[in-house]
Amino acid sequence: MLKFIGKGVCGGxxxxxxxxxxKEELKIKRIAVxxxxNEILRFEKAKKKSADMLREIYEKALIExxxxxxxxxxxxxxxLDDEDFNASVRRIIVHQMVNAEYAISxxxxxxxxxxxxxxxHYMKARAIDVKDISERLILALDKARGSDTLERPSIICARDLTPSETVLFDKEKILGFITTHGSANSHTAILARNMNIPAVIGVGDSFLLNVKEGDLLAVDGRAGEIFVEPDSETVIKIREKENENxxxxxxxxxxxGKENITLDGKKINIFANIQGTEDIGAVLASDAGGVGLFRSEFLYLDKDTFPGEDEQFEAYKKVLxxxxxxxxIIRTLDIGADKKAGYFSLDDEENPALGLRGLRLCLKRPEILKTQLRALFSASKFGSLGIMFPMVTNFWEGERIIEIVREVKSELDRDGIPYSGDVELGIMIETxxxxxxxxxxxxxxxFFSIGTNDLSQYTLACDRQNPNIEEFFDPYHEGIMKLIKMSADSIHKEGGWxxxxGELAGDLTLTESFLKMGIDELSVSPSEILKLRDKVRKTKVGDN
Amino acid sequence: MKEFSYIIKDEIGLHARPAGKLSALAKEWQSEVIIEKGGKEVNASRLMMLMSLGIKNGDEVRVVVTGEDEEEALDAIKRFFEETL
Structure with missing residues (x-):
């Protein structure tokens, strides 16, 4: 059994x-004519044919x-009718005396x-629309292409799908979509949501290298997980998930609308973890009390250069x-050798989990952190902001953070940029x-926020993604619980929260222990909020 | 020549759908409809160029209508902006 993870864009x-x-590779040759x-005439005919096909697809899509x-x-x-597009095709045919296929392409x-x-991002994703049209035109120049038929209900796996490819499949026979590329704005994502078909996108190229036609797949469109040739246990788990949904x-x-309050009256904050501004809708729908972890990496990844202060400001303002x-609560950049963007020019490391990542990178290159903090503080007046720093290990790092924040604030004062006086500062306890x-x-x-994923892996010296040592990776290990309790006692003594x-926040078997330790807030993915609320409302904290 | 300025309030901005509608609307009139953003001008009836302006939430655009039916055209386009953008 192999497991792949992508972005789940449609649940189920x-x-x-x-x-x-x-895709049938369209090999376009430049042919002198x-x-x-006559080439322009061919182009006009292909245009008419394409338009007829599009109208047909539109009717089909309307129903589906x-x-x-x-x-x-x-x-x-x-x-297809766009003046500039048409003018360009004609110009190339006439001026270069070439075939219509080449001019279109x-x-x-x-x-x-x-x-x-x-x-x-939205407009970037429109490039595929243009390609879709040109492929249609080129195929129409030649012969009509039959729609794609599926013999039996199947999960469609592709590099990327154009909108017409997505709807041309027989809807009754599509169980799910998996694409190795694509974004949440891609049509596959949008159409899958409309058709209510589980879809996972951006799985990465290795997926198609590891999957053969006819392999059994199990897809969890909510978690974005795909299992190739799943064992029976996994199949049962996936089926259970459907019931759970x-x-x-x-x-x-x-x-x-109900409160997160224990049987004996202790109020708990249940917040949501989000990846980017596109998750805001899910947070609002989930009835979360706030955002407990906003991962700011999305602003930095998939980019060619560092995001500017303004771009960041807009994103933070939007959430607030x-x-x-x-x-x-927005977490400052948590990036390292395992998750990086090219423009950071980070060296490959033998041991990225123990390398230059998170706050370490930010302290080595404080200009990155300062830009982010300026954007965060400038946005702070639009709501109630908390800033959280990942991967702290030394006390001096904490002192350095406070110093940098002070510097940023005085820069903002000097520039006359207002900010809220109530921004809370916190760190993640991950080591x-x-x-x-x-x-x-x-x-x-x-405040402190426990990142249980990293805290477990560093405490147990176990890579949580290494299946060979799975039995040694015990997230319930007493050692981890002791560290959490110790942190809770420390911050409470200073009047903080x-x-x-991490993932353990949503583990309902631990909720009672966490609440007894005095945990004030649990932050989970939007889909887990109400389950956790239900659990909290059935739990008794007792005196501690 | 008639013109007005407008700040985009729609969350996503001038994405494909409203751009398609705007472009169709611009074609309904004899007058030429020019949309300007940040010094770049395009003819509103030309969908791809219109989309290439990348008009986003918070952007200010200037709409200039020139021609015989400029008054009615401007009213219709202004209404479109106010209602959908």
Missing amino acids: TAIGPAVIYK KDSE VGETGAEIFQIHLMM VTAENFAHMFSSMDD QEKKELLKKLR VAMSGKKV PAAALISDKLAALFD IGIC
């Missing part, structure tokens, strides 16, 4: 055989995915490039405004060292 689960969708008028999802094909029709490449180089929906109705006064000196660190900060934002 699916189990079924893989169909590998390979004598009669350019509804008006919002189908509208893209009307856009395609309009793009060059034009499409230029337009696709125009979109993909735009500084806007149904239960969750029921729970949601009952628990909405959307959460309208509820607490938003045993930090937990063991939490009494000292507590004096410097307003403590939360947990």
